[in-house]
Amino acid sequence: KQEVTQIPAALSVPEGENLVLNCSFTDSAIYNLQWFRQDPGKGLTSLLLIQSSQREQTSGRLNASLDKSSGRSTLYIAASQPGDSATYLCAVRSTEGAGSYQLTFGKGTKLSVIP
Amino acid sequence: NAGVTQTPKFRILKIGQSMTLQCTQDMNHNYMYWYRQDPGMGLKLIYYSVGAGITDKGEVPNGYNVSRSTTEDFPLRLELAAPSQTSVYFCASSLQGAGTEAFFGQGTRLTVV
Numbered sequence: 001k002q003e004v005t006q007i008p009a010a011l012s013v014p015e016g017e018n019l020v021l022n023c024s025f026t027d028s029a030i031y032n033l034q035w036f037r038q039d040p041g042k043g044l045t046s047l048l049l050i051q052s053s054q055r056e057q058t059s060g061r062l063n064a065s066l067d068k069s070s071g072r073s074t075l076y077i078a079a080s081q082p083g084d085s086a087t088y089l090c091a092v093r094s095t096e097g098a099g100s101y102q103l104t105f106g107k108g109t110k111l112s113v114i115p
Numbered sequence: 116n117a118g119v120t121q122t123p124k125f126r127i128l129k130i131g132q133s134m135t136l137q138c139t140q141d142m143n144h145n146y147m148y149w150y151r152q153d154p155g156m157g158l159k160l161i162y163y164s165v166g167a168g169i170t171d172k173g174e175v176p177n178g179y180n181v182s183r184s185t186t187e188d189f190p191l192r193l194e195l196a197a198p199s200q201t202s203v204y205f206c207a208s209s210l211q212g213a214g215t216e217a218f219f220g221q222g223t224r225l226t227v228v
Binding site: 041103 | 160163165174213217
């Protein structure tokens with residue numbers, strides 16, 4: 001069964017700092033990995049989708065990398081801003097059986113950017 | 116540019132009552148999903164659908180039912196509400212399964228008292 005772990009559970013950084021959020025998964029047989037942002041009381045906003053054949057994806061100040069063989073992904077946020085404060089969720093879509101129909105989520109990293 | 120729309124946003128139910136959570140998407144996506152999110156836990160899949168008329172159970176289906184009569188709509192039914200169903204419910208959709216991006220609604224916060 002696929003399991004997704006995100007470390008740290010919470011992170012506080014001063015504004016302007018570059019930071020890295022980590023995601024690991026136990027089964028490397030995946031179709032893709034998706035990073036989401038969730039603001040308090042809100043839904044999930046898709047940030048980046050990385051296919052299993054890709055090494056990284058970039059969108060603005062965000063860069064996500066994928067090392068499928070080691071079961072790891074990182075989300076790099078450059079020049080952090082207070083508006084980046086949110087919970088960041090990592091999710092994978094497995095290739096095995098029913099896992100291909102669902103995203104398996106980590107518990108998230110709660111990021112606070114201090115002005 | 117609606118995407119995935121869920122109603123209601125908030126609801127309080129008494130134990131034993133029933134309700135339907137509505138979900139509709141305007142992206143012509145084939146796949147739709149219902150997840151629940153409990154504090155400190157990752158999202159868990161309740162039910163999913165790969166197209167109109169086709170549904171299947173996810174990880175935590177007990178106490179819920181779904182139907183998919185159209186491509187756009189995927190309602191989630193709670194028949195006999197229990198306190199354990201207090202949660203935030205998210206509906207999502209994707210064009211296909213493997214390899215495609217999932218889009219989520221804004222969620223329904225349900226409290227059972």
